[in-house]
Amino acid sequence: MNIAILGKGTVGSGVDQIISEQNTAFTNQLKVVSIFVRPEKVDGSPKLTADYASILNNPDIDLIVEVLGGIEPAHTMIIDALKHGKSVVTANKAVVARHIQEFTKIAAENQVKFYFESSVGGGIPWIINLERALRIDKIDSIHGIFNGTSNFILDQMTKTGAKFDEVLKEAQDLGYAEADPSADIDGYDIENKLCISTDIAYDTIVEPGDHLLKFGIRNITHNDIQYFKEHGWIVKLLGRSFLKNNRYTFVIEPTLYSPGQIEAGVHNNYNYVGLRGDTIGKLSFNGQGAGMLPTAHALVQDILDVYLKNDHLDRKFNQKLELNNETKIMDYIVRTKADLNHYLPDYELKQDGEYWFVKQINTKLIHETVQQIALTGDKPFLACINGGAENDRS
């Protein structure tokens, strides 16, 4: 099968490398014939082109790998490819989270495939297994450590006692974090991945946006990590959604675990993502959530599924569900200079210097309260205290 790749960055180069260097009965059936790059990158190499029409109009190209990133021109180029009868596989979580229904519909109309395994969990075969579980089960929970960069930062701060800025710099030097780290540390990357996972799990559409609760790790300090440690906790940045009776919760927030809980054992830049189904129970995956070869591996798996006609789950994304984070009641810890009694007069609070324990509060109210405090110039931090017990925690 002949393939064109849109973009020659890290992941695009990884796809090219796997197809040319891995020597299996499957990878040997694939051939990269064209790589789309910006005009200034065209250097005379036979595969490189800046002329997208030459790819779209080439009847020998069956499939296009989109690894440009960002919304436009990726969105338009994916639609153009599908309308020209090319299947598309992509690692671009931002564009998938916003246009999953449109892409899926146009792919079906043109009798081609649109797959996006690598957009969530990097090399982890997450989407395919979520979809396979749904062949049999109702799924009511999606949970996980969806972002390797923020996990690396928290893990390093915990292990070495280093400060946030130092570890962020290290992550940038290692290529884990972008120059502008906002997507990783403010939860936007997790938001895209949790939207995509939730869309599939509950057959609905969750649009990314400010209405979704997300609190990242930008404000975390060396002292916070130490304080949590002293109380027997390790902090992880979790994304979770739950479905119950046509209502779902959706939240991205720092979450505290005991060292004996499995999430606490997820180190470095690994991801840990999972689901809960009505017959399979709780099922989670631990693996490389990013990186050239793991992400490219997942793209090539999608390519092979197109080639082998192993059809993925057919989703309409048309369940009408209501977002409701007010039904989710948890214990939280908040670090702030503000007097929390003023903001939460009706809740049971326990103050310990700048740290406040807040008992049994709904997720929406605590997030909105801390966001309100942030507007005063304070740089508060919040973390959910995970109250459940190990594997069978929901």
Next chain:
Amino acid sequence: MNIAILGKGTVGSGVDQIISEQNTAFTNQLKVVSIFVRPEKVDGSPKLTADYASILNNPDIDLIVEVLGGIEPAHTMIIDALKHGKSVVTANKAVVARHIQEFTKIAAENQVKFYFESSVGGGIPWIINLERALRIDKIDSIHGIFNGTSNFILDQMTKTGAKFDEVLKEAQDLGYAEADPSADIDGYDIENKLCISTDIAYDTIVEPGDHLLKFGIRNITHNDIQYFKEHGWIVKLLGRSFLKNNRYTFVIEPTLYSPGQIEAGVHNNYNYVGLRGDTIGKLSFNGQGAGMLPTAHALVQDILDVYLKNDHLDRKFNQKLELNNETKIMDYIVRTKADLNHYLPDYELKQDGEYWFVKQINTKLIHETVQQIALTGDKPFLACINGGAENDRS
């Protein structure tokens, strides 16, 4: 698709329940038309029969689910089914570990399928993902907590301080352990599962038997658990195989982890199984390793793959590899009344009462030494000290 189930135990009933009660576009295509039971169990229910020929000769039955367990008559009945043009799916690890190549060959000759997802890892989609990874990668490591019963026993002993016999009794009362617990506590169940996984991973055949190193948890005491705890360790029963240059190691043994390592976070009767591939990296799965509905879920996944013609990986199991556990050098702790200096004069030993630290010894030698000591009437215990670091430990 019409299905017959051989056996009406827990898992067979689970398959029947999922097919009749789960209401998806996929499960609705399946119908259980016949259940084979022993003559004394035939009670007039229309599906029950003790006449296997009536199933084999029924052209409307496309697929047979084998959940009898044990080697015979399961082995003969699977072959009969395949030769009658029926696909077979099975949860029977003992028969798969011994006859995987024969079943696979006969299935191919008769243009039907032989799948066995549920034989390893219960509800975890382990085999399918191992096979998918192999479409692209070379795999050089299989590792995991493959037995939920022994994990439950170790976890309960660690949490509650209870004695082995008390927790074994509890496991039996909960239905986790058989009346004869040997398969679970002496490593035979893990042996079958690690043989099957290794066969697929390295495209070879590893026959279960005494030549494979396995040391279970039969001899573990309350004091052992306490001693490990005092040294900052949690004990898990691990199965592992590694491939390097046509040689592989294969060992089942108690292994010590720090509380911050992910294996230490695997609680209750959960399994945690994984692989390492050359582009995907380390990938592990955590889920329900046994139980009626999770195991039945995995069987129904196989059934759906047959129905949807999603072909699994085609393996010949014909790589000639050499078993060699002498190349694997690790630190161990051994608890024995014997004088280990006598047995291992050439090794660096540190004695602490009945506990001995043995530095850098090969796996084969330490296992054989401890087995030799066991013959003297002592009930020694051994555990590998896991020296690696978290996720990227091999």
